[in-house]
Amino acid sequence: MPTTETQPLRGAIIGAGYFSQFQYEAWTRIPEVQIVAASNRTIYKAEEKCRSYGIPKAYSDWKEMIDVENPDFVDIITPPSTHMEICNYLAERNIHMICQKPLTPTYQESLALAKVAQSTNARFMVHENWRWQPWYRKVKTLLETGLLGELFSIHFLMRMGDGWGNDAYLDRQPYFRDYPQLLMFETGVHFLDTFRYLGGEVSSLYAKLNKRNPVIAGEDSGLVVCNFESGATATLDANRYNEALTDDARFTFGIMRIDGSNGHLQMDLTGDLTFKPLGKPIEPIEYEHPRTNFGSDCCFHLQRHFVKQLLSGEPFEGEVDDYLKTLQLVEACYESAETGQVVKL
Numbered sequence: 001m002p003t004t005e006t007q008p009l010r011g012a013i014i015g016a017g018y019f020s021q022f023q024y025e026a027w028t029r030i031p032e033v034q035i036v037a038a039s040n041r042t043i044y045k046a047e048e049k050c051r052s053y054g055i056p057k058a059y060s061d062w063k064e065m066i067d068v069e070n071p072d073f074v075d076i077i078t079p080p081s082t083h084m085e086i087c088n089y090l091a092e093r094n095i096h097m098i099c100q101k102p103l104t105p106t107y108q109e110s111l112a113l114a115k116v117a118q119s120t121n122a123r124f125m126v127h128e129n130w131r132w133q134p135w136y137r138k139v140k141t142l143l144e145t146g147l148l149g150e151l152f153s154i155h156f157l158m159r160m161g162d163g164w165g166n167d168a169y170l171d172r173q174p175y176f177r178d179y180p181q182l183l184m185f186e187t188g189v190h191f192l193d194t195f196r197y198l199g200g201e202v203s204s205l206y207a208k209l210n211k212r213n214p215v216i217a218g219e220d221s222g223l224v225v226c227n228f229e230s231g232a233t234a235t236l237d238a239n240r241y242n243e244a245l246t247d248d249a250r251f252t253f254g255i256m257r258i259d260g261s262n263g264h265l266q267m268d269l270t271g272d273l274t275f276k277p278l279g280k281p282i283e284p285i286e287y288e289h290p291r292t293n294f295g296s297d298c299c300f301h302l303q304r305h306f307v308k309q310l311l312s313g314e315p316f317e318g319e320v321d322d323y324l325k326t327l328q329l330v331e332a333c334y335e336s337a338e339t340g341q342v343v344k345l
C-alpha cells in the first residue's frame with residue numbers, strides 16, 4: 001500500500017455521467033491521490049473528463065483499464081445495474097473501491113454485493129455523501145454536546161420542483177422518469193441514512209407514497225415517519241413535483257427542524273442554522289457551509305475520509321454492512337406503502 005511518504009495512491013474512475021463531475025473535481029484536491037485513468041462506455045465523455053481534470057489516459061473498456069493500470073482503488077460512478085459485475089472484478093484483484101449509491105437495483109442484490117465486499121482483502125466504501133454535508137456534521141456535533149437535551153423529533157421538508165411536466169428531471173437526470181421506484185430508492189435513501197446518523201437506529205416506520213406526475217414510472221412524493229429506538233421520531237415530507245421558494249433547491253434540498261427538551265434547531269434553504277432555547281431569543285449557529293460544488297462540497301469531505309481511512313486502516317463511515325441498515329429502511333418504506341401498515345424493523 002503506497003503512503004504519502006512514498007507515492008500517492010493510484011486511483012481510477014469508472015463513469016462520466018452528470019454527477020461524476022463533483023467526484024472528479026474533488027479528487028484533484030486530495031494530495032495523497034493521483035487519478036491515473038478514467039473510463040466510460042462512450043469514450044469521448046471519458047476523454048472530456050481527462051482533459052478537464054488532468055487525467056493521463058481515457059478508456060472505453062473499464063476491464064481493460066483495470067488490467068492495464070492496476071490501480072490501488074477505483075471510484076465507481078455508474079448505474080446500479082453495473083455495480084455487481086464491476087465490484088466482483090475488483091474484488092478478485094483485491095483492488096479497493098468506493099461505490100456510488102444506489103448499490104444495486106434491489107435489496108437482495110445489495111445483500112449479494114455486500115458478500116462480495118466481505119470476500120476480499122480489498123476495502124469497500126459506499127459513496128453516501130448526504131451525511132457529509134456540513135449542516136448535518138454540525139448538527140451531529142451539537143446533538144452530541146447536549147445542546148438540545150433529550151432528542152424529541154427531526155422533521156425534514158423537501159420540495160424540489162424538478163419533476164413536473166413531460167420534461168421532468170430535465171436533461172440532468174432524465175432516466176429518473178423510467179425508474180419503477182424513484183423517490184425513496186434514489187433520493188429518500190439519503191434522508192433515511194441521515195436520520196440514522198443523527199438519531200440512531202430506527203425500530204419501525206410508516207410510509208405513504210404517491211405519484212404526482214403521470215408521465216413518470218415511479219413515485220415522486222411521500223410522507224415517512226420513523227420511530228427511533230430511543231423513542232424519538234423523524235419525519236420526511238418529500239415531494240419532487242412542487243417547488244421550493246429558492247432559486248437553488250438542490251443546495252440543501254429543503255428545510256429541517258429538530259426539537260429537544262432544551263429547545264429546537266432549525267436549518268433554512270441557505271444552510272443557515274439557528275438554535276431557539278426554550279424561553280430565550282434565537283441564537284445563530286456559526287459554521288462554514290460554502291456554496292462549493294454539490295451539497296457544500298460533501299463529495300470532497302467523503303472522498304477525503306475514504307483516503308484517510310484507507311491509509312490508516314481504520315473503518316470507513318460508510319461500511320457496506322452498516323449501509324444495508326439504511327437499505328432495509330427503504331425496503332420497509334415500500335412495504336408500508338403497499339400494505340398501509342407500520343413496519344417493524
